[in-house]
Amino acid sequence: xxxxxxxxxxxxxxxxxxxxxxxxxxxxxxxxxxxxxxxxxxxxxxxxxxxxxxxxxxxxxxxxxxxxxxxxxxxxxxxxxxxxxxxxxxxxxxxxxxxxxxxxxxxxxxxxxxxxxxxxxxxxxxxxxxxxxxxxxxxxxxxxxxxxxxxxxxxxxxxxxxxxxxxxxxxxxxxxxxxxxxxxxxxxxxxxxxxxxxxxxxxxxxxxxxxxxxxxxxxxxxxxxxxxxxxxxx
Numbered sequence: 001x002x003x004x005x006x007x008x009x010x011x012x013x014x015x016x017x018x019x020x021x022x023x024x025x026x027x028x029x030x031x032x033x034x035x036x037x038x039x040x041x042x043x044x045x046x047x048x049x050x051x052x053x054x055x056x057x058x059x060x061x062x063x064x065x066x067x068x069x070x071x072x073x074x075x076x077x078x079x080x081x082x083x084x085x086x087x088x089x090x091x092x093x094x095x096x097x098x099x100x101x102x103x104x105x106x107x108x109x110x111x112x113x114x115x116x117x118x119x120x121x122x123x124x125x126x127x128x129x130x131x132x133x134x135x136x137x138x139x140x141x142x143x144x145x146x147x148x149x150x151x152x153x154x155x156x157x158x159x160x161x162x163x164x165x166x167x168x169x170x171x172x173x174x175x176x177x178x179x180x181x182x183x184x185x186x187x188x189x190x191x192x193x194x195x196x197x198x199x200x201x202x203x204x205x206x207x208x209x210x211x212x213x214x215x216x217x218x219x220x221x222x223x224x225x226x227x228x229x230x231x232x233x234x
Contacts, residue, residue: 036065044073051090063098067147079158088160099173100142107138144177156204164213171205
């Protein structure tokens with residue numbers, strides 16, 4: 001078990017800064033009610049076009065529907081090629097949208113009193129019950145299905161052009177799924193008692209993020225800020 005205390009306060013600050021840097025889209029969940037069916041044998045070009053649309057719109061339903069096609073095309077591409085790099089970057093971005101981590105973070109950014117957290121300097125703060133409930137509901141909505149897992153496992157083996165930031169966001173999603181009942185609200189209210197388990201996939205994603213941050217420092221602003229609290233700073 002690892003203490004969550006070291007992660008939470010800086011994470012809240014990082015997420016606020018990340019929102020200013022447009023790490024997340026501005027229209028998250030806008031199309032979530034649609035029922036989409038996309039064939040897994042969709043061409044790479046069409047898959048990339050739709051992935052770009054899903055990321056631009058923050059379209060979680062489209063992103064999730066695209067995962068089988070992204071997985072198939074990523075598997076078919078040769079690592080080290082331009083095609084693989086393009087698909088790996090698109091796959092990482094799309095998984096982040098599909099898992100719901102982007103929308104959850106947007107909710108957290110909206111609700112957490114950052115000024116109060118910063119002023120507390122790591123001490124516990126009081127958050128009203130409605131805010132805690134809303135934050136925990138957003139966290140509970142995060143999911144990492146079989147298709148997303150397969151893509152993330154492929155990216156761990158060869159991240160291609162997936163950025164450190166994207167891999168960190170994916171790791172946040174897998175961490176939540178690996179710790180059912182994780183309550184960010186409760187952690188912020190009583191950091192000393194909050195614990196969580198880092199599962200193998202989450203750790204592998206963080207390790208891959210470390211490698212990407214070392215290779216592409218210009219693409220790792222979120223990772224560089226969060227890394228010290230995860231113990232994986234380059």
